[in-house]
Amino acid sequence: MNDLNALAEKISALAAQDVVVSADGRAMEIDDSVSPVAAILREVNDTILERTLVFTSNAITVHAIAAGRRLRGILRVTPEADAEIVGQILSREEPEAVQSAHELLESLFGDATGMTVQVLPAEPFGKGGERGISAHGLAELWGVDTTQEPKPPMDQFLGVNAGSFKSLLHVRKGEIMKTSGDFAKLQNIWNTQVQAFREAHSKVAKGEAGAQLICLDSAFDDGTSAAMALYEKDVAIIAYQSDHFGKMQSSWQRIFA
Amino acid sequence: MVVDELDALRDKYKGCDALAFADLSTKMILVTDSGSNLRREALDALCTEAALLLGVNGEPALADRPSDLASAASPSQLRVFVRAADEPNDVLCCICGPKIDAAAFVADASECLDRISSGD
Numbered sequence: 001m002n003d004l005n006a007l008a009e010k011i012s013a014l015a016a017q018d019v020v021v022s023a024d025g026r027a028m029e030i031d032d033s034v035s036p037v038a039a040i041l042r043e044v045n046d047t048i049l050e051r052t053l054v055f056t057s058n059a060i061t062v063h064a065i066a067a068g069r070r071l072r073g074i075l076r077v078t079p080e081a082d083a084e085i086v087g088q089i090l091s092r093e094e095p096e097a098v099q100s101a102h103e104l105l106e107s108l109f110g111d112a113t114g115m116t117v118q119v120l121p122a123e124p125f126g127k128g129g130e131r132g133i134s135a136h137g138l139a140e141l142w143g144v145d146t147t148q149e150p151k152p153p154m155d156q157f158l159g160v161n162a163g164s165f166k167s168l169l170h171v172r173k174g175e176i177m178k179t180s181g182d183f184a185k186l187q188n189i190w191n192t193q194v195q196a197f198r199e200a201h202s203k204v205a206k207g208e209a210g211a212q213l214i215c216l217d218s219a220f221d222d223g224t225s226a227a228m229a230l231y232e233k234d235v236a237i238i239a240y241q242s243d244h245f246g247k248m249q250s251s252w253q254r255i256f257a
Numbered sequence: 258m259v260v261d262e263l264d265a266l267r268d269k270y271k272g273c274d275a276l277a278f279a280d281l282s283t284k285m286i287l288v289t290d291s292g293s294n295l296r297r298e299a300l301d302a303l304c305t306e307a308a309l310l311l312g313v314n315g316e317p318a319l320a321d322r323p324s325d326l327a328s329a330a331s332p333s334q335l336r337v338f339v340r341a342a343d344e345p346n347d348v349l350c351c352i353c354g355p356k357i358d359a360a361a362f363v364a365d366a367s368e369c370l371d372r373i374s375s376g377d
Contacts, residue, residue, distance in 0.1 A: 193318075193319050193320075197318055201306070201309060204305045205302075205306060208331050210331060211331065212330065213328075213329070214318075214328070215327065215329075215330075216319055216327050218326075219319060220321050221321040226320040228319060237319075246361070246363075249328070249360070250359070253332075253355045253356060256332050257333070
C-alpha cells in the first residue's frame with residue numbers, strides 16, 4: 001500500500017460513523033435497490049472500531065460483531081435460531097460456514113421492509129487475531145450488490161420512513177415526483193397553505209436555507225400529524241403517525257445533519 | 258420555581274441548549290433557564306416561531322387544526338415547541354442540538370411544561 005492509500009484509509013476511518021449509540025436503533029435504508037443483507041454489509045463497512053451491531057426487524061434481533069470494516073461473526077440471534085454459525089468466527093477457510101451465515105441472514109431478514117441498527121460496545125467474541133471477513137469480501141462471496149449509488153437525501157428520508165406515512169406528496173421543482181396514500185388533502189395544503197407558511201417561517205427562521213423538517217403533531221382532523229420536509233428544490237408534504245415522530249427525527253438527522 | 262424546572266430539564270439532556278417559557282397571547286418569553294444567554298431578538302424570534310407553528314386563535318400553520326406540539330429541524334438544530342395541556346397560551350420553547358433523542362425529550366418537556374403551567 002502506498003502512502004496516499006494509507007492516508008486515504010485513515011481519513012476514511014476518521015470520517016466513519018463510529019459513535020456508540022445506545023438509544024433506540026436508527027432506521028436503515030432498505031428499498032428496491034438496497035436489500036436487507038446489502039444494508040447490513042454497509043453498516044459493517046461503516047464500522048472501524050470493534051462494536052456490537054444489533055439488527056432488528058419484526059421482533060427478530062441479530063447481534064453481530066464487526067471491526068475494521070469486517071464482520072467477525074454473528075454473536076446471537078433472538079428468538080434463538082438453530083444455526084451452527086451463531087457464535088463462530090467467520091473465516092474464508094470455512095466457505096460453508098460463510099455461506100450458512102448468508103443463508104441465516106437471508107432467512108431472518110430477506111423479506112424485511114424495515115430494519116433498525118444499534119451500535120453498542122463490543123462484547124467478547126472469539127480471539128483477538130480472528131478478524132472475520134471484510135464487508136466487500138462478503139459482498140463478493142454472497143453475491144450481494146452493495147455498490148448502488150446513494151439516492152438523493154430527500155429520497156433516502158422518504159424511503160426510510162415510508163412505513164410511518166399515511167400519505168405523501170413529494171414535489172421537486174414544482175413537479176410531483178411521488179404520491180402515496182390518500183394525498184388529496186396534502187395536495188390542497190400544497191395549493192393553499194404551503195407558500196404562505198414558507199414565507200412566514202423564513203422570516204422567523206432567518207438564515208436557515210438548508211434542509212428543514214417541520215412537524216406538527218395531530219394537525220389533521222383524524223389525529224394524524226403533518227410534516228413538511230424541505231431540501232433544495234424538494235418539498236414533501238406528509239401525513240404521518242404521531243408515535244413515529246422520534247424515528248423520523250432520528251433518520252432526518254442521520255441523513256441531513 | 259419555573260427556572261428550577263427548566264434547569265432540571267436542561268441538565269437532563271446534554272443536547273438541550275436553551276429553554277424558554279412563553280405566553281402566546283402576548284407573544285412574550287416569560288422565563289428562560291438560568292444557563293441560557295440568548296439575546297432579546299433571538300427570544301422574540303423563538304416566540305414568534307412558536308406562535309406560527311403551534312397556531313394562534315384557532316388558525317393552524319398547516320393542515321386542519323392547531324397543534325400542541327411542533328418542531329423545526331435543521332441540520333444544526335432542533336427547535337421544539339410544546340403547548341400546555343390545560344393552558345393553551347402557555348408554551349415551552351426549546352432549542353436543542355441535532356443529535357438529541359427527540360421522542361424522549363418531547364415527553365419530558367411536555368411533563369415539565371404541565372408542572373409549570375399548573376403550578377405544581
